[in-house]
Amino acid sequence: MNGFLATYRRELRAYFFSPLAYIVLFFFLTVNAFVFIYLVGELSNPASGGGTPFSYFFRASWLMLLLIAPVLTMRLVSEELRSGSIEVLMTAPVTEGAVIAGKFLAAFTFYASLWLPTLAYGLTISAFEKVDWGPVFAGYVGVLLIGALFLAIGTFASSTTRSQLLAAMMTAAVLFILFLVGVFEGLVDNDVMKKALGYVSIWNHIDEFASGIVDSRRLVFYLSGTLFFLFLASRALEDKKWR
Amino acid sequence: MIEAHSLTRRYGDFTAVDGISLSVREGEILGMLGPNGAGKTTTIRMITGFLPPTSGRVTVDGKDLFEAPREARRQVGYLPENVALYTEMRVSEYLGYRARLEGLSRAEARQAIPVALERCLLADVRDQIIGTLSKGYRQRVGLATAILHNPRVLVLDEPTVGLDPRQIISIRELIRELGRQHTLLLSTHILPEVELLCDRVVIIDRGRIVAEGTPESLRQSWMGNPSVRVDLKGAPEDAAEALAAVPGVVGVRPDGIPGSWVLECEPGSDPREQVFRTAVERGWVILELARDRGATMEDIFVRLTTHDATHDAATAEAPAPAAATEEGEVVS
Numbered sequence: 001m002n003g004f005l006a007t008y009r010r011e012l013r014a015y016f017f018s019p020l021a022y023i024v025l026f027f028f029l030t031v032n033a034f035v036f037i038y039l040v041g042e043l044s045n046p047a048s049g050g051g052t053p054f055s056y057f058f059r060a061s062w063l064m065l066l067l068i069a070p071v072l073t074m075r076l077v078s079e080e081l082r083s084g085s086i087e088v089l090m091t092a093p094v095t096e097g098a099v100i101a102g103k104f105l106a107a108f109t110f111y112a113s114l115w116l117p118t119l120a121y122g123l124t125i126s127a128f129e130k131v132d133w134g135p136v137f138a139g140y141v142g143v144l145l146i147g148a149l150f151l152a153i154g155t156f157a158s159s160t161t162r163s164q165l166l167a168a169m170m171t172a173a174v175l176f177i178l179f180l181v182g183v184f185e186g187l188v189d190n191d192v193m194k195k196a197l198g199y200v201s202i203w204n205h206i207d208e209f210a211s212g213i214v215d216s217r218r219l220v221f222y223l224s225g226t227l228f229f230l231f232l233a234s235r236a237l238e239d240k241k242w243r
Numbered sequence: 244m245i246e247a248h249s250l251t252r253r254y255g256d257f258t259a260v261d262g263i264s265l266s267v268r269e270g271e272i273l274g275m276l277g278p279n280g281a282g283k284t285t286t287i288r289m290i291t292g293f294l295p296p297t298s299g300r301v302t303v304d305g306k307d308l309f310e311a312p313r314e315a316r317r318q319v320g321y322l323p324e325n326v327a328l329y330t331e332m333r334v335s336e337y338l339g340y341r342a343r344l345e346g347l348s349r350a351e352a353r354q355a356i357p358v359a360l361e362r363c364l365l366a367d368v369r370d371q372i373i374g375t376l377s378k379g380y381r382q383r384v385g386l387a388t389a390i391l392h393n394p395r396v397l398v399l400d401e402p403t404v405g406l407d408p409r410q411i412i413s414i415r416e417l418i419r420e421l422g423r424q425h426t427l428l429l430s431t432h433i434l435p436e437v438e439l440l441c442d443r444v445v446i447i448d449r450g451r452i453v454a455e456g457t458p459e460s461l462r463q464s465w466m467g468n469p470s471v472r473v474d475l476k477g478a479p480e481d482a483a484e485a486l487a488a489v490p491g492v493v494g495v496r497p498d499g500i501p502g503s504w505v506l507e508c509e510p511g512s513d514p515r516e517q518v519f520r521t522a523v524e525r526g527w528v529i530l531e532l533a534r535d536r537g538a539t540m541e542d543i544f545v546r547l548t549t550h551d552a553t554h555d556a557a558t559a560e561a562p563a564p565a566a567a568t569e570e571g572e573v574v575s
Contacts, residue, residue, distance in 0.1 A: 006343035010329065017331050085327035088388070091291045092344045093313040241295060 003094025007102025008109075011076070015110040024071055028064060028114050035060050036121050052132065053125065058139035058210040061118075062202070065143075065150050066179060070171035072111060073154025074164040076103045077237065081162035090241065096234040104155045104230055111147045115140065135212030142209025145222035146202060150175055152229035159236040178202055244269050244318075244396050244426045250289050250299035252282075259285045261450035262299070267396065272422045274441030275430040278548050282450040283430040284324055287400045290428070291321045304395060317346065320389030320425070324400040326381055330374035334365060334384055337373055338391060345392040355391050363387040363417060379410030386417065396426045403436065415439060434541050448548040461543055471506045473518055474531035478502035485525065489517045505535075 015021045039053040039060075077100075080086040089099060125131050150171075157170040182203035188194050198204055205218050245267040252260040260282040267273045277283045288294035290301055292308045292315065301308040303315040329337060338359060342352035360366050363383040368376060373384060382402065389397055402418060403411045418440055421427065431437060437444050438458050446454040446461075454461060471492075475482055478501040486504055487495045491512035498505045508514055515532055522529050 002343055002346050006340055009343075010332075010340045014329070014331065080327075083327040084323065084325045085329065087288075087293050087323045087327070088321065088341075089344070091293050091316060091319070091321050092341075093316045093346050094344060241293065 003092070003098040004102045007094075007099050008106050011103050011106030012109055014075075015072075015106065018075075020071065020075075021110060024068055025114055028068060029117055031064060032057075032061050032118055036118075040125075052135070054122070054131075054136045054139055055210045057121070058143055059206055062143050062146055062206050063179075065147055066172065066175050068111070068114070069147070069150035069154045069175060070157075070168040072107050073151055073158050073171060074168035075158070076107060076155055077159035077233070078162055078164045078167045081159075081240065082164075086240070090237075096237040100155060100159065100230055100234040100237060104152060104233075107151045107155065108148055111151060112144060115143065132212075135210060138212045138214050139206075139210045141214055142206050142218075145209075145218065146206065148226045149222050149229070152226040152233070156229045156233040156236065159233040159240075244304055245290060245398075245428060246302045247286075247290055248300050250286060250296045250301065252285050252289060252294065253297045259450055260289070260296075263447065263450070263452055264299075265445055265452065265455075267426055267428045268443075269395075269426055271442040272418075272427040272429060272440055274437040274444045275428065275447060276434070276437050276444055276544060277430075277432060277447035279432055281447045281548070283432075283447055284400055285450075286447065287398055287428070287430055291319055291398055292316055293323075317392065318395045320392065320394035320397045322382075322385045322389045322397070322399045322402055324404065326385035328373045328381060328384055331372065333370055333372055334376070335360070335369045337384065338387060341388040342391050347392055352391075355393065359387040359391050362390065362420070364413075377410075379406050379414065382406065382410070382414055383417065386414075386421070390421065390425070394425065396428065397421060398428045400430050401432070402429065403431070403433065434544055446544065446547050453547045454543070469508050469510065469512070470535045471508060471513075471515055471518065472498060472531065472533050472535060473504050473506065473529065474498075474500070475502045475504075475522070476528035476530050479525065479527050481525075482527070485521055486518065489514050489521055491517065502530075 036053060036057055039056050042048055043051060043053055043056075077086075080089060090096075122131055122133070122136055153174050154167070154171040157174070158164075158167040160170070161167050178200070179202065181197050182201035185194060185197040185201050185204075188197065199217075200221070205221075208215055208218065245265075247263060247265050249262045249264050250260055251258065251262050263282070263286055265273075265275075275283050275286065285294065289296045289299075290308075292301070292312055295309070301315075303318045306315040306318070308315045329340075332340065335356060338356045339352060342355055343349075347355060357366075360369055363386050365380070365383055365387055368380060373381065376384065386399075386402070389399070399418065403414050406414060415436065418427070418429065422440070429436075429440065441458065443457055444455070444461060445452055473486070482502070482504065483495050483497075486492060486506055489506070491508050491514040492506045493509055494507040496505050496507075497503065506514065506518070513534070515534065518532060519529065521527075
């Protein structure tokens with residue numbers, strides 16, 4: 001537990017001390033703000049199909065994760081492998097699992113904090129109109145779950161290589177495949193295939209979350225996926241020793 | 244304190260460490276000496292539990308490194324060859340992080356950090372960002388983290404490498420100081436370091452131990468016959484003959500400069516007085532009369548780790564039987 005907490009704290013502070021994190025934050029908030037302003041503008045036109053800004057907001061903004069997750073996680077383990085600080089870390093009385101968990105949770109905490117300022121959107125809207133908070137809440141649950149999975153994939157990629165660039169590329173590649181699943185779902189006409197793809201299609205998931213549905217199957221999918229990749233990451237770290 | 248039993252580590256076909264057994268005794272400073280690439284770092288990594296051995300086992304204070312890794316690791320403070328620190332942190336913050344990682348409670352850490360800072364002479368830079376520190380200071384930060392949890396054994400891998408001469412001196416002093424309170428295993432390829440710091444030496448070459456003992460005993464066993472150098476003014480013609488006749492002298496050879504001779508002596512004899520008397524009788528002027536210090540660690544080291552057939556003869560004469568056979572295998 002000590003090892004986990006020490007790693008978590010040190011990684012979290014490393015995020016807030018690195019310029020990259022602020023670039024990510026800036027990029028994330030800027031894009032989100034434009035998306036939101038655009039949505040509010042479009043939807044306030046009586047000729048539009050209707051719907052709340054939030055139902056569209058999450059459907060659009062999750063896409064940024066494809067860029068953010070690789071950048072936030074690429075440093076996590078690769079940097080330690082490259083600099084050699086892994087040596088002191090792995091000769092301390094801590095387990096690989098604790099180190100990986102600490103690093104992942106720090107990344108997740110930082111990621112969650114990226115969303116914090118967007119709460120202001122809800123509050124702004126609620127000043128003018130009644131906001132249905134249920135779907136908004138579900139939307140946040142959705143992006144946090146998707147984020148957890150993506151960050152876990154990134155953590156795993158980072159623990160396989162000493163090159164941050166390679167880690168980011170691998171993560172991006174895997175995330176892109178997940179992204180494409182949703183595209184292919186619409187293209188295949190084999191029923192079984194369609195169903196299988198539909199089950200893992202993040203597009204479908206975020207649609208559900210954004211319309212206020214928190215399905216336990218999705219919870220299981222994301223949580224087990226996250227744990228699976230974290231497990232792989234800790235095994236990869238262990239494996240580094242044997243070579 | 245540390246017992247390593249026939250540690251072997253292979254990388255594919257390459258055997259980096261080939262059956263090294265060594266024990267570090269409570270309270271001593273054991274030096275591990277070897278040329279670059281001899282397997283020192285690999286051995287140390289296996290002893291600290293960073294690298295699992297291909298075969299063999301390690302116990303620290305009786306606890307097996309693989310069966311009880313946490314307990315065993317808690318006893319060891321480790322300074323790796325390349326001290327990698329988190330450069331964005333301040334010195335005291337970094338120590339705080341390391342203390343927690345080593346399993347100290349908050350209260351324990353609060354006590355241990357100032358002590359470690361003090362002992363490693365870091366109190367002045369405690370609030371500096373590590374990235375701005377010189378290499379010597381970083382090395383000290385590394386040492387400070389190694390002693391934070393007050394381990395019984397310190398393992399230092401090439402602690403003075405890459406430092407300037409003044410930094411080297413201060414790190415050595417620090418190591419000697421630490422040696423009073425901790426058992427120490429130290430690797431180096433710098434010879435004077437071993438003579439200055441270590442109680443016992445293990446010489447490693449090509450993944451094997453080729454010699455072991457105190458610096459004193461190694462020197463004695465490898466020294467060969469004692470010899471005396473004499474420098475006579477004007478190079479008298481009958482000098483060689485007369486010197487050879489001095490009791491205790493078994494051979495005389497010129498030492499390059501005219502008038503300068505090296506007298507090989509019987510073991511245990513000291514013919515300097517007789518040389519002086521002979522000179523006085525014959526009216527020679529002695530400019531210099533000195534006993535050779537015998538083999539230095541450097542001679543021993545070079546002999547043991549040079550892979551050259553011409554050294555066969557030298558090693559065959561060596562009176563240290565165990566080391567000689569080892570060496571025979573290595574050379575052949």
